[in-house]
Amino acid sequence: MSRESEQGEFAFIDWLRQRTPTANRVRLGPGDDTAVLAWTPGPDCLVTTDMLLEGSCFVLEGGSVQVPGVAPASARRVGRKAMAVNLSDIAAMAGVPLAAVVSVGLPRRQGRVLAEELYLGLREMADRFNTAIVGGDTNSWDGPLVISVTIVGEPGPGGVIRRSGARPGDWLLVTGPLGGSILGKHLDFIPRIREALELAALVPLQAMIDLSDGLAADVGNLCQESCVGAVLWADAIPIHPQVGQLGDGRSPLEHALGDGEDFELVFAVAPEVGQSLLQQQPIAGITLAAIGECLGQPGLWLEQDGERRPLPPLGWVHAFA
């Protein structure tokens, strides 16, 4: 997708939301990382879906669509990614995934072997998080490969963490280094399910989102949902070492702000909570970084060398759009 169509998507989602009626059983409908359904008398049910399209979200080894400069991935890696991007949405709610359904459109000439390899990749990732694949729909067609995964889950012990709870003064923290995911992380990342649950058990999380469209775009979305603004501290944003390999003339910071598909989590906490998390670094395997602060006025800013300048929330650059 181009930036233009990305904007088009947001505009379309706004359009959808205006047309979405309230419903007794729906606690949270379109516009967050997952939907939340009241599940009387049991706990709430989380539902999320994501579709991956060949040539747009991945390039398939032996597939019919090649994209210059993008390394093709095996069907197994594509399957892993298709499951992982959905798990990442559950992580962004600090939720516990329970079950997935998968629908696929398979290029006719590849068929069965492709389907099996995809499934093995899907299962590999699902098994890692005790997520059962409970159904699906398998089709063949003359088009490229398409996979849609839906996951249902339930809230973790800390309850559902939305995008909309950040308050002015809250700090924004991130779970890992950003940028350059096109070189491999967009396929091989591990969704932050465990980290989100540990965090939610430790401290009150005000708001959370997973980074799929890029830091600036996704923080912009969290802020908009929370009716706050934010300033990001340029020097504090952790940058993934692989960014250095891109050599495309854009700075590492630009990549960290703009690249999509990092699938780290950004969350808002009270400043004293943020300070404590930074000092204690209580989550094994990751280093939390404080990258900014929420403001009382709308707008997104970047603070660098003592100056604040506006940061357009359109940081999203698809891996290979």
Added chain:
Amino acid sequence: MSRESEQGEFAFIDWLRQRTPTANRVRLGPGDDTAVLAWTPGPDCLVTTDMLLEGSCFVLEGGSVQVPGVAPASARRVGRKAMAVNLSDIAAMAGVPLAAVVSVGLPRRQGRVLAEELYLGLREMADRFNTAIVGGDTNSWDGPLVISVTIVGEPGPGGVIRRSGARPGDWLLVTGPLGGSILGKHLDFIPRIREALELAALVPLQAMIDLSDGLAADVGNLCQESCVGAVLWADAIPIHPQVGQLGDGRSPLEHALGDGEDFELVFAVAPEVGQSLLQQQPIAGITLAAIGECLGQPGLWLEQDGERRPLPPLGWVHAFA
């Protein structure tokens, strides 16, 4: 899809099931109309997904894929169908739909208008059955239109009706006339949600399936899941009047046995229950027909003019494969 790939799909599903581990929270995994999740301490949660692919499940007005002899459908009708086929799976469990998520891959050049028309069609059908559209994933790409819908629901008052409960001697009943759906019904059918709930409230349903692949194929599947065989009574099978317009040299009965996408329900009941349903016709708007009987030995038979001959369970002929 061709018959060959349809067989391939069943083989693939078998392969999947062999590899699907048991899981505490999964009461029913791949292989039925929907999955059933234990939702402690609340009621069970039904989840089902279906994907529609341009040129394979529909021809789109103004789309890039044309199929000789198949009338193109508006995006709104395609949206209606995408929701309806999923609702039909919930109906087949005698379930109550609650919420849906929708992921789409939109041909880049059509974009927003197409997305809106699809959504209006999806909503039209979802609203009819109080099903909230609670989320989704909207993408643009260079391929044809693809839509995947997932619905979550809960069991109706009669509990979950599976495919696997039919017993030798049970009668098989169908909710409406069959065949020729390519002429329009495959787009415009109304899923049998209401009828299934009324039936389940009235009588014990032993097993049920919705007719998507064709009568012979779907009855074959129900029988296999139930470890029974069946004989279908040729003269008792209700045939849709539109079959007469097809003029392709195949008999009306062949169409009724083999055409896909009727989206009527076939269900198994005790003979005395079947007799009572036939006499009383208690479901407003439809005429129930008894079309056959379950047998103690595996195998599918067609009884016509006093003779029984084997009926291959490969009746499925896609609308325009």
